[in-house]
Amino acid sequence: MIPFDQRTGKIWYDGGLVDWADAKLHVLSHGLHYASSIFEGVRVYGGEPFMLTEHISRLRGSARVLDFDLEYADETLHAATLQVVAEAGITEGYIRVNAWRGSEIIQTAALHTSVHTSVAAWELPAGYYAAADALDKGISLVIGRYRRPAPQYAPVKSKAAGNYMIGTVSKNEALRAGYDDALLLDDNGNFVEVTGAHLFFTRNGVLHTPTTRCTIDGITRACVLAIAEREGIECVVGDLAPSFAGEADGAFVCGTACEILPVARIEEHHYDLGGNEVIQKLISGYRDLTAGRSDVEVPNVWAS
Numbered sequence: 001m002i003p004f005d006q007r008t009g010k011i012w013y014d015g016g017l018v019d020w021a022d023a024k025l026h027v028l029s030h031g032l033h034y035a036s037s038i039f040e041g042v043r044v045y046g047g048e049p050f051m052l053t054e055h056i057s058r059l060r061g062s063a064r065v066l067d068f069d070l071e072y073a074d075e076t077l078h079a080a081t082l083q084v085v086a087e088a089g090i091t092e093g094y095i096r097v098n099a100w101r102g103s104e105i106i107q108t109a110a111l112h113t114s115v116h117t118s119v120a121a122w123e124l125p126a127g128y129y130a131a132a133d134a135l136d137k138g139i140s141l142v143i144g145r146y147r148r149p150a151p152q153y154a155p156v157k158s159k160a161a162g163n164y165m166i167g168t169v170s171k172n173e174a175l176r177a178g179y180d181d182a183l184l185l186d187d188n189g190n191f192v193e194v195t196g197a198h199l200f201f202t203r204n205g206v207l208h209t210p211t212t213r214c215t216i217d218g219i220t221r222a223c224v225l226a227i228a229e230r231e232g233i234e235c236v237v238g239d240l241a242p243s244f245a246g247e248a249d250g251a252f253v254c255g256t257a258c259e260i261l262p263v264a265r266i267e268e269h270h271y272d273l274g275g276n277e278v279i280q281k282l283i284s285g286y287r288d289l290t291a292g293r294s295d296v297e298v299p300n301v302w303a304s
C-alpha cells in the first residue's frame, strides 16, 4: 500500500482543493502538540457519502467539546466533501474530515488560535478496515489493557484524536496476541466497545448493547438500533459485565469503517455464527440502508 502522504489527487484544505502532496501542516501546530484535533470517518457507497449530514453534525459537536468552533458552515463542509469525492471519482470509498488548532500558540491554553480543516477521500480496498473474510468467519476479541475513562475524566463525547491513544495501544497488543481487536471496559469494569466500533450481543433473539456513557454516540449503532426497531427485534441498552460474554449466544461490532462484523470469539467464549438470525437480519438491513434501498429512518441526534 502506498503511504497516505505519498498518494496523488486533491485534498480540500482550508477552503479549496490543493494537490495531495501540498496538504501539509507545520510541526509547531497546537493540534499536534496538545491533541486539539478531531475527525470523522465517512463511507462512500455507490459514489454517495453515507450519513454525511450526521457526520458533519458530530464533527461540530466534537469541536465544541474541545472548546473550538469549526471555521466553515455545515453546508460548506458538505459541498467540500461531495467535491472531493467527485474529483477523485470514488464509488466505494472512505472520507476523512479533520479539524485542528493551528500554530499561533504553543502552550496548553489556546483561546485564540486558527482552526484548520481538511477533507480527503480514497477508494477503499477490500480488507483494509477488516479482513476480507471477517464477515464469514467472524472476528476474535480480547479485553484490552486500558479502560475508557468516565466522562468526568476525559472529553469522551468528542471524536478527538487524543481519545484514540487508548485504542491504538490496546489494539496493537490484541493483534500481537493473535486477536483481531481489543474490547474496552469502562471505569466500572463493564463493556463499552472495541477500539473503533460499538459492541452488541444477542441472547435468545434479544439484542443487548452497552450505553455510550464513556464514548461517542455511534452513527452505525444508531442505524442498527433503527433497523432492529423496524424488524421488531427487542434491544436492551444497559451495563454489561464481561461475564455477559458467557451468557450471550452471539455478538457483533459495528462502525462506519468495519460496518457490521460478527464476533466468533471473546477470549474463551465462542459463538456459532451460522444460525444467528438476528445478526443476519441486521447485516442485510444495514446493507440495504447503505445501498439506499431502505426507508428506515435514523434521527440526526448529533445536530445541535
Ligand SMILES: Cc1ncc(COP(=O)(O)O)c(C=O)c1O
Pocket: 041, 167, 193, 194, 195, 196, 197, 198, 215, 216, 217, 218, 219, 220, 221, 254, 255, 256, 257
Ligand atoms: C472509538 C469508536 N467507537 C465507535 C465507533 C463507531 O462509530 P460510527 O458508527 O459513528 O462510525 C468509532 C468510529 O467512528 C470509534 O472510533
